[in-house]
Amino acid sequence: MRLTSKGRYAVMALVDLARFDNITPVSLRDISLRQGISLDFLEQIFSKLRKKEIVQSIRGTQGGYILNRKAKEIKLTNIFDAVDEKVKTVQCKKESKKGCNGKTTKCLTHNLWDELESHINNFFEEKSLEDLVKDNAERRV
Amino acid sequence: MRLTSKGRYAVMALVDLARFDNITPVSLRDISLRQGISLDFLEQIFSKLRKKEIVQSIRGTQGGYILNRKAKEIKLTNIFDAVDEKVKTVQCKKESKKGCNGKTTKCLTHNLWDELESHINNFFEEKSLEDLVKDNAERRV
DNA sequence: GTGAAACTTGACTATTTTAGTCAGGTATAT
DNA sequence: ATATACCTGACTAAAATAGTCAAGTTTCAC
Numbered sequence: 001m002r003l004t005s006k007g008r009y010a011v012m013a014l015v016d017l018a019r020f021d022n023i024t025p026v027s028l029r030d031i032s033l034r035q036g037i038s039l040d041f042l043e044q045i046f047s048k049l050r051k052k053e054i055v056q057s058i059r060g061t062q063g064g065y066i067l068n069r070k071a072k073e074i075k076l077t078n079i080f081d082a083v084d085e086k087v088k089t090v091q092c093k094k095e096s097k098k099g100c101n102g103k104t105t106k107c108l109t110h111n112l113w114d115e116l117e118s119h120i121n122n123f124f125e126e127k128s129l130e131d132l133v134k135d136n137a138e139r140r141v
Numbered sequence: 142m143r144l145t146s147k148g149r150y151a152v153m154a155l156v157d158l159a160r161f162d163n164i165t166p167v168s169l170r171d172i173s174l175r176q177g178i179s180l181d182f183l184e185q186i187f188s189k190l191r192k193k194e195i196v197q198s199i200r201g202t203q204g205g206y207i208l209n210r211k212a213k214e215i216k217l218t219n220i221f222d223a224v225d226e227k228v229k230t231v232q233c234k235k236e237s238k239k240g241c242n243g244k245t246t247k248c249l250t251h252n253l254w255d256e257l258e259s260h261i262n263n264f265f266e267e268k269s270l271e272d273l274v275k276d277n278a279e280r281r282v
Numbered sequence: 283g284t285g286a287a288a289c290t291t292g293a294c295t296a297t298t299t300t301a302g303t304c305a306g307g308t309a310t311a312t
Numbered sequence: 313a314t315a316t317a318c319c320t321g322a323c324t325a326a327a328a329t330a331g332t333c334a335a336g337t338t339t340c341a342c
Contacts, residue, residue, distance in 0.1 A: 001142045001261070002229040002328095003254070005301060015249050027317060035249070041302055047319065060310025061316045088143040108156050108176070108277055113144070116264060120142070123260045127253070136249055146330060168288060182331055188290065201339025202287045283342100290337070298329070308319070 025064030166205030
């Protein structure tokens with residue numbers, strides 16, 4: 001199981017963004033340079049973050065992005081959800097070979113994968129952007 | 142993040158195998174039919190499981206595989222390790238653009254990914270094959 | 283001893299996902 | 313005006329995934 005770059009970059013970029021005052025917009029160009037992430041790719045990512053109201057955009061010169069909510073209220077789960085970084089442990093669909101549809105008939109290990117999914121998602125639900133910024137500030141002392 | 146079929150199948154197949162007495166070998170053909178997994182693919186998987194001494198093979202007619210250790214002593218982490226199902230949250234290598242090498246200079250979110258990795262691996266280290274078989278037996282009552 | 287069952291191995295391949303790139307836009311501060 | 317920066321959709325190279333295929337070898341049952 002691996003985390004995709006899209007998900008990782010989204011979090012990295014938002015942590016970078018959250019370090020600022022949240023009044024003056026931060027341009028993607030700056031984030032791109034600081035974090036070493038392609039500008040074009042960042043634009044794709046922020047387009048999704050904006051649609052899910054995690055960030056707010058300010059167009060034009062001196063424009064950029066600011067957080068749309070308090071860092072405390074943005075959980076990792078919200079970020080991953082926005083960029084379609086899903087935790088998937090099963091493939092089981094309605095019509096499976098072995099009749100595992102997740103409801104009436106379950107495959108031998110279905111509960112295990114459900115548990116695993118919850119376990120990972122719990123982690124994402126607990127961590128907020130604020131936690132990450134704080135954590136980072138502490139380590140720099 | 143998604144679990145690969147290889148990892149999922151490895152666990153499914155071993156749970157299936159572990160349900161038996163562990164004396165008479167179970168053929169991959171049977172597992173293949175019961176679990177709906179391609180025989181050729183299973184052979185690849187079991188070849189790795191054998192090399193890591195998780196299963197033992199018995200060749201010839203009436204042959205098959207049996208567990209090489211007690212189900213209690215086979216953890217998910219051993220299984221995933223055997224089939225190269227790794228939990229990877231970072232790409233950071235020795236020479237990274239932003240100088241994140243995981244040691245001297247760390248990227249803004251490096252600790253987060255380390256934490257996530259541990260969180261997931263903990264789950265895999267706790268669960269044993271025995272747990273899974275028992276869990277399954279209970280639910281069938 | 284011979285045939286079938288089942289393990290063994292390595293190479294090959296189609297499909298899907300990932301990780302971007304590219305080319306055009308539009309809005310706005312100066 | 314014009315440069316900066318957001319916005320959008322289409323496209324693509326590379327990697328990973330999920331197998332398949334072919335050609336063995338071993339051993340049991342008869």
